[in-house]
Amino acid sequence: MGALILSGNPLPTTLADLLSNTLVLRQTAPYLPVSAIYALAATSRAFHQIVHQSPEVFRYLDLSTVKSAVVPYEPLDSGGISWRAERMDESLTEDEFYSGPLRGIFSKLERRRLLRNVHTLVLDGLSVPADLVREIIAEDRFNVRILSIREAKNLNERKLMQALRYAVRPTRPEGTPRIKGIYLFGARDPAPVQDAPVKKRPSPSRSSSKGVVSSQGAQIGAEWNQKSTDALNASLARTEDKWYQSAGRMLTKRPSLEWAETLKACEGIISFDAVLCRGPRHDATKAFKSEGPTTGFPNPTAYLPPTIATVALGPSGCENCHSSPEGPAVFGQSPTSEAPLLTPLPLHSSSIRAAQMPQTIDGSRPPPLFVRCEECLKGRWCERCHKWWDEDCYAGSTIAKRTELQQTEFIESVATNGTAHLIPKQTIKVIGVWRDCFGCGHTCINCKELYIRQCVSCRNEYCVEDNDASSATRCDWCNYTSRRTVEMY
Structure with a gap:
């Protein structure tokens, strides 16, 4: 080692040296789950100092994958739960019970002076009562700019609306509220795809009894059609x-x-x-x-x-x-x-x-x-x-x-040998929609020509996609050749 230093060759760069760079740490930390961050901090004193003293580590905090943030649905009279020091009693409200795991996590972060560093907080799918959201918006110990509570449980929307209206009141203090964006109405991000176990292929007799649409080939085709539609x-x-x-x-x-x-x-x-x-x-x-x-x-x-x-x-x-x-x-x-x-x-x-x-x-x-x-x-x-x-x-x-379907033909008046008569133009403008299928919803004339057929037997219209047992010429009722019986129950 001494020879390497005397010869002028620098020491190799370590992971601690890279993470000590604020730019590298800020670009890397959001991709690590909370468990991986704490596991990294437990490896050495250098990493422990980086994790607990740098404001960039917990700038983006996703608690939706933390197991300790999930409420274990146990009876309230079980004598106490892990995240609360006191026993369950009649003074404990419902919101306090369901917000217990998150309050415990926030308390630990506050004691370590890390809660103020959180600017983006993700609580998707967790138990988030409205009182806890009000504290995140109003209290000074939080410094959250973007909050995600999509598909949150035990969330009283009426109380949340009251808290939001109070936070944006005209007489609010200057510089409040600190929060600038809330993810609430959309669906939460899908979980990472894991390798599913190989399932046994069903027998031909069972797969054929479910129809053509439920077969493996039809499901693969529908999936690829959806991917093609999304790409288009x-x-x-x-x-x-x-x-x-x-x-x-x-x-x-x-x-x-x-x-x-x-x-x-x-x-x-x-x-x-x-x-x-x-x-x-x-x-x-x-x-x-x-x-x-x-x-x-x-x-x-x-x-x-x-x-x-x-x-x-x-x-x-x-x-x-x-x-x-x-x-x-x-x-x-x-x-x-x-x-x-x-x-x-x-x-x-x-x-x-x-x-x-x-x-x-x-x-x-x-x-x-x-x-x-x-x-x-x-x-x-x-x-x-x-x-x-x-x-x-x-x-x-x-x-x-x-709803209605309106078809307008443009016509013009042409004088021929002193006699005026109407000649239809080639342009036909078809606008509006009509409910042709309860599965497809309201469709335009172009979609009706592609997917709606008239049965050659009963002369009724049907959709070739929603009627699973239909064919290109017959509806599902006329195409079903087995004996029909009335099921009373």
């Missing part, structure tokens, strides 16, 4: 972010109107992974207008209260005019309240700009964002191919309150 949507939108693609419904559960009012109150202060619909029916100055020159009376039923947008329409806009009356939201130009927080969460930054920035495939400018609620798309959105028409291109039926 990503290439057309130039991004893999679902909100900027023609992805259709983005939220599995439709948020309530109270949540829409809460997002309205939090505009410009706290961003969410959902945005409000900006359709013209949500604007009182545009909704209360006359229906036409013949009536001249306002239509108050056209106005809609604030509603959260749940449908991603893609970057191309309306099928006819490729725009919309409210205009698209453009990242970097529109207000931050018009762009949702995107998944996955940013690992190396806790700013709203990093959470809202769409990542394009070719590195070009982000595509425009068109999103709306389902009420503003009634009769104008195909749920299969996701084509849609705005209010200026297709008015629909506002009196009957139902």
Whole structure:
């Protein structure tokens, strides 16, 4: 060793030397689970000092994979649980019980002076009562900028909405709240794929009894079709972010109107992974207008209260005019309240700009964002191919309150030998949608020609995809040749 030093050759760089660099540590720490970080700190005194003294280690903290953060559902009178020092008694509230594991973790981090370093906190799928969220938002011991509580358990949404409205009140102290973004409405990130055990291949008799769709080949084909659809949507939108693609419904559960009012109150202060619909029916100055020159009376039923947008329409806009009356939201130009927080969460930054920035495939400018609620798309959105028409291109039926299919042929008057007659043009404009299949939803005329068939036996229409036992010419009822019996029970 002395010879190496005297000859001028430096010592080899160790892992502790690399992690001592703030830039390297900040780029590496978010990829390590909490168990791996504490295992690293237990290896030597140098690593222990790096983990417990550097503010970059716990800047991004994901507790969704920590086993000690999960509430073991045991009887309350079991005599006490591991994360609480006192015994269970009548003074323990329900929220205190269900928030016990996370409160214990936060207490340990606070004693080690690490809780203030957490800027991005992920609590997806854990037991997170509303009182605990209120403490994260309001108390000074927390310094969280982005909070993720997707699919959280034991969360009282009404109490959470009250806490958020109080946090953004006009008389709040300057510089509060510290939190700038909340992931709440979307689905949590999928767990990492593990190697599944090899299953025994079912016998031909069993697989054939379940039908063609449930066979292994059909399942593989459906999976590849979905992957091809996702790849096509990503290439057309130039991004893999679902909100900027023609992805259709983005939220599995439709948020309530109270949540829409809460997002309205939090505009410009706290961003969410959902945005409000900006359709013209949500604007009182545009909704209360006359229906036409013949009536001249306002239509108050056209106005809609604030509603959260749940449908991603893609970057191309309306099928006819490729725009919309409210205009698209453009990242970097529109207000931050018009762009949702995107998944996955940013690992190396806790700013709203990093959470809202769409990542394009070719590195070009982000595509425009068109999103709306389902009420503003009634009769104008195909749920299969996701084509849609705005209010200026297709008015629909506002009196009957139902969807309809409108076909308009452009005709022109041509004078021949002094006689005027009508000649149909070659251009046929077909707009609007119609519910042809309860499984597919509302479809346009193009999707109807592709997937809807008329049975040659009963003359009824059916969908070739949703009717599993159907064929190319017969519906599932007429194609089923076995004896039919009435099942009473």
